Amino acid sequence: MSADVIPLPRRENPSLDPLLSLTASGMNSVNHIILDRMQSDIPLIPTLAGHLISGGGKRMRPMLTLASAALLEYEGDRHHKLAASVEFIHTATLLHDDVVDGSDLRRGKKTANLVFGNPASVLVGDFLFSRSFELMVEDGSLKVLKILSNASAVIAAGEVDQLTAQRQIETSEERYLNIIGAKTAALFAAACRISAVVAERGEAEEQALDAYGRNLGIAFQLVDDAIDYDSSADEMGKGRGDDFREGKMTLPVILAYARGDEAERAFWKDAIAGRRSTDEDLAEAVRLIAKHDCVEATRERARHFVQRAIDAIGCFRQNAARDAMEEAALFAVSRRF
Amino acid sequence: MSADVIPLPRRENPSLDPLLSLTASGMNSVNHIILDRMQSDIPLIPTLAGHLISGGGKRMRPMLTLASAALLEYEGDRHHKLAASVEFIHTATLLHDDVVDGSDLRRGKKTANLVFGNPASVLVGDFLFSRSFELMVEDGSLKVLKILSNASAVIAAGEVDQLTAQRQIETSEERYLNIIGAKTAALFAAACRISAVVAERGEAEEQALDAYGRNLGIAFQLVDDAIDYDSSADEMGKGRGDDFREGKMTLPVILAYARGDEAERAFWKDAIAGRRSTDEDLAEAVRLIAKHDCVEATRERARHFVQRAIDAIGCFRQNAARDAMEEAALFAVSRRF
Numbered sequence: 001m002s003a004d005v006i007p008l009p010r011r012e013n014p015s016l017d018p019l020l021s022l023t024a025s026g027m028n029s030v031n032h033i034i035l036d037r038m039q040s041d042i043p044l045i046p047t048l049a050g051h052l053i054s055g056g057g058k059r060m061r062p063m064l065t066l067a068s069a070a071l072l073e074y075e076g077d078r079h080h081k082l083a084a085s086v087e088f089i090h091t092a093t094l095l096h097d098d099v100v101d102g103s104d105l106r107r108g109k110k111t112a113n114l115v116f117g118n119p120a121s122v123l124v125g126d127f128l129f130s131r132s133f134e135l136m137v138e139d140g141s142l143k144v145l146k147i148l149s150n151a152s153a154v155i156a157a158g159e160v161d162q163l164t165a166q167r168q169i170e171t172s173e174e175r176y177l178n179i180i181g182a183k184t185a186a187l188f189a190a191a192c193r194i195s196a197v198v199a200e201r202g203e204a205e206e207q208a209l210d211a212y213g214r215n216l217g218i219a220f221q222l223v224d225d226a227i228d229y230d231s232s233a234d235e236m237g238k239g240r241g242d243d244f245r246e247g248k249m250t251l252p253v254i255l256a257y258a259r260g261d262e263a264e265r266a267f268w269k270d271a272i273a274g275r276r277s278t279d280e281d282l283a284e285a286v287r288l289i290a291k292h293d294c295v296e297a298t299r300e301r302a303r304h305f306v307q308r309a310i311d312a313i314g315c316f317r318q319n320a321a322r323d324a325m326e327e328a329a330l331f332a333v334s335r336r337f
Numbered sequence: 338m339s340a341d342v343i344p345l346p347r348r349e350n351p352s353l354d355p356l357l358s359l360t361a362s363g364m365n366s367v368n369h370i371i372l373d374r375m376q377s378d379i380p381l382i383p384t385l386a387g388h389l390i391s392g393g394g395k396r397m398r399p400m401l402t403l404a405s406a407a408l409l410e411y412e413g414d415r416h417h418k419l420a421a422s423v424e425f426i427h428t429a430t431l432l433h434d435d436v437v438d439g440s441d442l443r444r445g446k447k448t449a450n451l452v453f454g455n456p457a458s459v460l461v462g463d464f465l466f467s468r469s470f471e472l473m474v475e476d477g478s479l480k481v482l483k484i485l486s487n488a489s490a491v492i493a494a495g496e497v498d499q500l501t502a503q504r505q506i507e508t509s510e511e512r513y514l515n516i517i518g519a520k521t522a523a524l525f526a527a528a529c530r531i532s533a534v535v536a537e538r539g540e541a542e543e544q545a546l547d548a549y550g551r552n553l554g555i556a557f558q559l560v561d562d563a564i565d566y567d568s569s570a571d572e573m574g575k576g577r578g579d580d581f582r583e584g585k586m587t588l589p590v591i592l593a594y595a596r597g598d599e600a601e602r603a604f605w606k607d608a609i610a611g612r613r614s615t616d617e618d619l620a621e622a623v624r625l626i627a628k629h630d631c632v633e634a635t636r637e638r639a640r641h642f643v644q645r646a647i648d649a650i651g652c653f654r655q656n657a658a659r660d661a662m663e664e665a666a667l668f669a670v671s672r673r674f
Binding site: 040041042043044045092093096099100101118119120122123124126127129130131133134136137140142145146149150152153155156157159160161163164 | 380429433436437438455456457464467468470471474477479483486487489490493494497500501
């Protein structure tokens with residue numbers, strides 16, 4: 001397979017550090033807004049929201065809003081509130097996802113639903129979602145409101161679609177790409193795009209940033225899904241094997257099923273239907289996925305989208321922000337956790 | 338207690354019919370928008386949403402938006418889309434409430450969470466919520482967006498507060514009123530208020546309609562909570578005794594606990610804590626509530642808020658809309674289902 005590897009720009013050990021440095025002072029403001037606006041007279045709201053928000057997420061989405069603004073050399077601070085709004089939407093969807101999936105672990109910590117119960121997680125998610133719209137309304141841009149309300153509807157529809165595809169062995173790669181394009185990439189795209197709106201750039205620059213975010217989001221999700229079956233990956237973050245036990249049709253499984261023989265396909269049918277979910281079954285799944293190079297093939301797909309992300313911002317002047325955004329994209333595909 | 342009864346304007350058997358007639362043609366448009374905008378490429382979304390939306394709700398909130406517009410003699414049609422938006426917010430909260438409460442019945446039908454599962458109900462709720470913001474953005478009024486995003490955050494906070502108060506026997510009437518003011522009355526208030534915004538009236542008229550909706554909403558919820566313990570009420574709608582089994586602190590219980598003797602308080606402590614939840618326990622709860630006239634006392638509280646609702650719109654010219662809104666308020670407190 002190695003002859004097919006897409007030659008990405010060479011950088012040794014790409015990391016998130018340039019993006020972190022670029023956005024550090026802006027993220028300080030964003031984090032202040034996040035902490036300030038998750039408050040409520042109802043103590044359970046900041047307690048539960050804080051459990052997840054202070055739980056060590058990378059805050060990729062608000063960082064991308066800030067980096068996009070820096071790419072455009074935008075000088076104001078409107079994007080700080082909007083970046084917080086984007087993170088609230090993301091946090092709300094994580095709270096609801098963990099309820100939907102019945103997850104126990106997130107970022108190596110017990111999930112909010114496990115600690116505080118499903119009802120509280122559903123309702124605090126609703127609160128954060130409403131709060132995110134309040135922040136957007138305070139900013140006052142109808143165009144930003146349109147982008148983010150549309151992204152929210154697309155995310156929710158994507159989550160429903162994923163739920164419908166769960167335990168369906170016949171799910172195709174095309175459908176999988178549609179699902180992750182909706183549930184993950186739509187918010188990455190919107191997070192980047194809104195900076196072009198705030199900076200009052202034209203449609204072409206909006207679309208360029210949208211494309212960067214969208215392709216990066218797809219790559220991120222592909223790599224997330226690969227890591228769940230990667231025997232060489234670090235064991236942290238979400239519970240290893242969750243996707244397998246939940247019967248989620250992610251690309252490593254779709255490829256292993258397509259490339260497998262009759263006996264292997266029978267295994268996958270049983271496993272995805274929920275009839276094989278022990279630790280031994282998971283080990284067998286990891287073995288079959290390794291046998292057919294499906295983790296590497298999934299990373300290879302991710303490289304394709306990362307290249308598209310990098311090319312999408314090729315029209316902008318090279319500056320520290322563009323450097324950081326390119327390296328973040330390379331990091332997205334090379335990360336092992 | 339009868340000496341204390343608030344003398345409301347006399348109308349024999351107040352009904353919703355005038356409100357229904359007043360808003361019939363407008364509701365036709367609203368219902369078209371609702372059906373049109375709950376569509377999606379993901380078939381489960383319209384199926385699940387339709388289960389609830391076509392399940393025979395009264396659609397009080399969009400009717401109130403329409404009636405408020407008629408009260409102000411507004412001639413346009415912007416309020417139709419906004420009324421649909423309000424109903425989507427309401428529908429989203431119902432879907433999530435039923436998950437939170439683990440309810441089986443709603444409006445005499447199996448709940449969506451029972452038929453389609455909790456995960457799908459959470460996600461379709463999120464979808465409808467996002468869609469409601471998309472409708473508001475299409476209308477384009479930042480003021481309306483502010484009112485409804487704020488109402489949504491207040492509703493979610495109120496639901497969390499209610500969850501925190503659940504199984505807490507010491508919950509006061511004041512706290513209960515705060516909870517229903519948030520979880521129910523905030524959306525009634527917003528539903529009415531936005532028509533004043535659309536009709537471009539001043540702050541005083543906005544506030545008058547807000548007060549009408551808010552007080553009516555409180556009265557509606559009080560009567561809902563009374564009916565759950567009213568041995569003479571029609572058995573329909575939500576499952577009788579749900580509040581009791583869920584340990585919800587509603588006003589009939591708060592009053593029966595306050596008015597009860599030691600033995601009765603011991604019963605309530607056990608029941609609200611979840612240690613007494615059989616049909617016999619429910620029968621005993623209904624008996625104690627009847628013994629202390631707590632259903633009637635709750636209705637009496639509702640009469641107070643209905644009177645405030647009616648007085649709040651006293652500043653407007655008497656027309657068919659004001660008649661219908663007054664009678665709807667009287668209906669709210671007299672209804673037995």
